[in-house]
Amino acid sequence: xxxxxxxxxxxxxxxxxxxxxxxxxxxxxxxxxxxxxxxxxxxxxxxxxxxxxxxxxxxxxxxxxxxxxxxxxxxxxxxxxxxxxxxxxxxxxxxxxxxxxxxxxxxxxxxxxxxxxxxxxxxxxxxxxxxxxxxxxxxxxxxxxxxxxxxxxxxxxxxxxxxxxxxxxxxxxxxxxxxxxxxxxxxxxxxxxxxxxxxxxxxxxxxxxxxxxxxxxxxxxxxxxxxxxxxxxxxxxxxxxxxxxxxxxxxxxxxxxxxxxxxxxxxxxxxxxxxxxxxxxxxxxxxxxxxxxxxxxxxxxxxxxxxxxxxxxxxxxxxxxxxxxxxxxxxxxxxxxxxxxxxxxxxxxxxxxxxxxxxxxxxxxxxxxxxxxxxxxxxxxxxxxxxxxxxxxxxxxxxxxxxxxxxxxxxxxxxxxxxxxxxxxxxxxxxxxxxxxxxxxxxxxxxxxxxxxxxxxxxxxxxxxxxxxxxxxxxxxxxxxxxxxxxxxxxxxxxxxxxxxxxxxxxxxxxxxxxxxxxxxxxxxxxxxxxxxxxxxxxxxxxxxxxxxxxxxxxxxxxxxxxxxxxxxxxxxxxxxxxxxxxxxxxxxxxxxxxxxxxxxxxxxxxxx
Numbered sequence: 071x072x073x074x075x076x077x078x079x080x081x082x083x084x085x086x087x088x089x090x091x092x093x094x095x096x097x098x099x100x101x102x103x104x105x106x107x108x109x110x111x112x113x114x115x116x117x118x119x120x121x122x123x124x125x126x127x128x129x130x131x132x133x134x135x136x137x138x139x140x141x142x143x144x145x146x147x148x149x150x151x152x153x154x155x156x157x158x159x160x161x162x163x164x165x166x167x168x169x170x171x172x173x174x175x176x177x178x179x180x181x182x183x184x185x186x187x188x189x190x191x192x193x194x195x196x197x198x199x200x201x202x203x204x205x206x207x208x209x210x211x212x213x214x215x216x217x218x219x220x221x222x223x224x225x226x227x228x229x230x231x232x233x234x235x236x237x238x239x240x241x242x243x244x245x246x247x248x249x250x251x252x253x254x255x256x257x258x259x260x261x262x263x264x265x266x267x268x269x270x271x272x273x274x275x276x277x278x279x280x281x282x283x284x285x286x287x288x289x290x291x292x293x294x295x296x297x298x299x300x301x302x303x304x305x306x307x308x309x310x311x312x313x314x315x316x317x318x319x320x321x322x323x324x325x326x327x328x329x330x331x332x333x334x335x336x337x338x339x340x341x342x343x344x345x346x347x348x349x350x351x352x353x354x355x356x357x358x359x360x361x362x363x364x365x366x367x368x369x370x371x372x373x374x375x376x377x378x379x380x381x382x383x384x385x386x387x388x389x390x391x392x393x394x395x396x397x398x399x400x401x402x403x404x405x406x407x408x409x410x411x412x413x414x415x416x417x418x419x420x421x422x423x424x425x426x427x428x429x430x431x432x433x434x435x436x437x438x439x440x441x442x443x444x445x446x447x448x449x450x451x452x453x454x455x456x457x458x459x460x461x462x463x464x465x466x467x468x469x470x471x472x473x474x475x476x477x478x479x480x481x482x483x484x485x486x487x488x489x490x491x492x493x494x495x496x497x498x499x500x501x502x503x504x505x506x507x508x509x510x511x512x513x514x515x516x517x518x519x520x521x522x523x524x525x526x527x528x529x530x531x532x533x534x535x536x537x538x539x540x541x542x543x544x545x546x547x548x549x550x551x552x553x554x555x556x557x558x559x560x561x562x563x564x565x566x567x568x569x570x571x572x573x574x575x576x577x578x579x580x581x582x583x584x585x586x587x588x589x590x591x592x593x594x595x596x597x598x599x600x601x602x603x604x605x606x607x608x609x610x611x612x613x614x615x616x617x618x619x620x621x622x623x624x625x626x627x628x629x630x631x632x633x634x635x636x637x638x639x640x641x642x643x644x645x646x647x648x649x650x651x652x653x654x655x656x657x658x659x660x661x662x663x664x665x666x667x668x669x670x671x672x673x674x675x676x677x678x679x
Contacts, residue, residue, distance in 0.1 A: 122276040129272030132265055133315055140262030143255045143535075163203045163432055170207020180212035180313065184349040184367055186469040188360045198439045201363045205349075205370060206428045209342065213421040215314035216338075218263075219270060219321050220417035235271065238264025251538045273322045290329050296336045296379055303340020313345035317420055325413045332401035334416045339378060339423065342371040360465075362442040369438060374427030457519035462527055470534040474543065477528060481550055482605060484520045485667065487513050488557040489597045492660060495564035496590045499653065500583045502572050510565065514558055521555035539674065546670040553663040560656040560663075567649040576646050579636070585629050589657050592622050596661055600668040607671045619665045626658045 174183045187204050190196035196204075221234075241261025248254045293299060307316040317338050324334040346368040382400055389398035404415040431438070461480040466473040491513045498504060525548055532544050571577055578586070599615035602608055633650055 125272050126276035129269045129276060130310075130315060130319065131269070132272065133269030133318060134310065134312060136262045136265035136269055138262075139265065140259055143258035143262065163199075163435060166200050166203025167207040167210070167428060167432070170204035170209075171211040172207075173204075174208040174211025175214050180208040180345060183208040183211070183469075184346075185465050186472055188349060188363050188463075188465050190463075190466075191359045191363045198359060198362055198366065198443070199435060202366045202370070202435050202439060203432070205363070205367050206431065209371070209424045210421070210428060212313060212345070213317075213417070213424055215266075216317045216321060216417040216420045218266065219318040220411075220413040232267075232271075235264050235267040237261070238268055240264070255537070270318065270322065273319060290333070293333065296382065299333055299336035300340035300343070300375060300379070303337035304344035305340075306337075307341040307344025308347040311347060313341040316341035316344065317416075321413050321416050324416050330401060331405060331412055331415055332399050335400050335404075335419055338416060338420050339375045342424070343368075343375060346371055358446055358448055361446050362439075365442045365445065366438060369442065370427070370431055373431060374423065377427070377430060378423060457516050459520075459523065462524070464527075467530060467534065470531060470536050471540065473531050473534075474536065474540045477524065477531065477544070477547065478605070480520070480524060481547060481554070482601065484517065484524070484551060484554050485597075485601060485604075487516055487520075488554045488561070489594070491517070491558055491561040492564075492593065493590065495561040495568070496586060499564055499568035499571070499649075500578065500586055502568060502577060507565075510561075514562055517555055517558035521551050524551050542673050546673065550667050550670050553666045557660050557663050560660050563656050564653055567653055571646065571649055574645060576643065578646065578650060581636070582633070582650055585632065586653065589622070589625060589629065589654070592618060592625060593657060593661055593664070596622065596664055600664045603668045603671055607674050609671070612668045612671060615665060615668050619661050622658060622661045626654050629654050 170183060170187075173186075174180050184205055187196065187201045187208075191198065191201045237260045241257045241259065241264055244257025245254050245261060248257055293302070303316060303320070306319075307313050310316065320329075320334040320337040320341070323329045323337075324331055329337075346364070349364045349367045378400075385398045385400075389396060400419060401415075404419050405412075408415045408418060459480060460483050461476045462473075463476075466476055491510055494506060494510045494513075498507070498510075528544050528547050532541065536544070596615055596618040599611045599618060603611035603615055630651060633647055633654075637644070637647055
């Protein structure tokens, strides 16, 4: 939530700071400093050059670590908000854009959002249309880092960057002395935020040294070709896998006078293309729809760059034809709109570029989805795996809080499969109708698969950065999936009892069938209460489930006594009675296993926290 609040307020802060610096004397001072920095060139010694290069690398490293640190802690603190946010995905394109924007601003990583979306598509719970719009929004949300970078570069009596850098120390103290996990996470956010500006200051200092070298400036001045600059930005971003870092580096280079604003603009556009590498890597090893999602991300970003480059060329050529002495470029326009603040000029271009690209591509989303569907068609004769996850995907591990939510959905799905098999087993033993037995066998295989693979997934997930509540929940899942797998085993036992009845050409009496149906209904009622308790962490439903389970215990005892009475009256044979008693016992154990599932919420209940 810290990032979202910051996004809402930083424009006001930037505006106030700009007003402080916008009086004539201050503006003249800043201009003189910048021109002096550009004019004061000299030859650096090899040691100075090496020092500047190492400082630059260190600055980029600190900036990357800060981004990762902020992302991980923001993700953990806002996990519940993220879960609710992605649960609201709908067919509305604007809703998808909004979700992508807010999610990326919250976790400070468009790459994580894109990979998360691919995971949803791969699991079949998000359509290509929804995925496309969320990716659009992610491109807008990722511009927040550039705006934060620009904000830290205002030159004043006390540098804004220096003030913000102090958050690194404040956050470190909070992390060292806080006892509550949430407070430590907040400390991590503050420390990461402050480290952004420490890294930024180091990058700025090293680039300021390079800006004094005539040879470096002359070399960079030669790189004017827009296509080449876009390629450099794309390659650099692909290597470090962070468009935020590339954009911040470009902002720093423009601010120190190392490159022109137009050069920075093209580098920034290239960073948008390079940012697709993370999604493409994630999509390569995934399903057909996941590959399509990765292509949507690529085509969206490439389309925006192509359109803007065409517009830039048209502006340049038309203005040159009208007045050769006054060539209009994007750099020229943003210098006029945001005078005296090169860092803001590039940061605002990045934001406006992505917003306009979204507005341009949004009406074309249907065509884009159809286009990638044709490029990546369904594989012919591709056999769908017999067992699979319905909600979990390995790519979701890049966003642990979402992975936890999807794990819970997968377990609920497993419970429903187990309950379906119990109902089907009761139907078979009561009617001896095996019409749907293949579906029963398929479900049993699925339960065995889920029992093993969910456990494997949870082990991986438990080793990631999560809040205490998610860790507590994950620790309970091993027992839960084991209980559900046992429900499936008992349902399979009931089918075996039906086999014995059919092979001996016997069946239950109408009275016995009526009792089994009554027991089946009680367990169905129990299941509904258990699932309500489990999904919503609802202690009232848990209490009601316990009451139903006690009723089941009493009823199974009554069933056993009734069976004994029928045996005495010769209304039931010993062989049939043996199957009946076994079914009664297994059904009572199924109820116990369902209650165990509900018990897992006790440690998560607010009353026990």
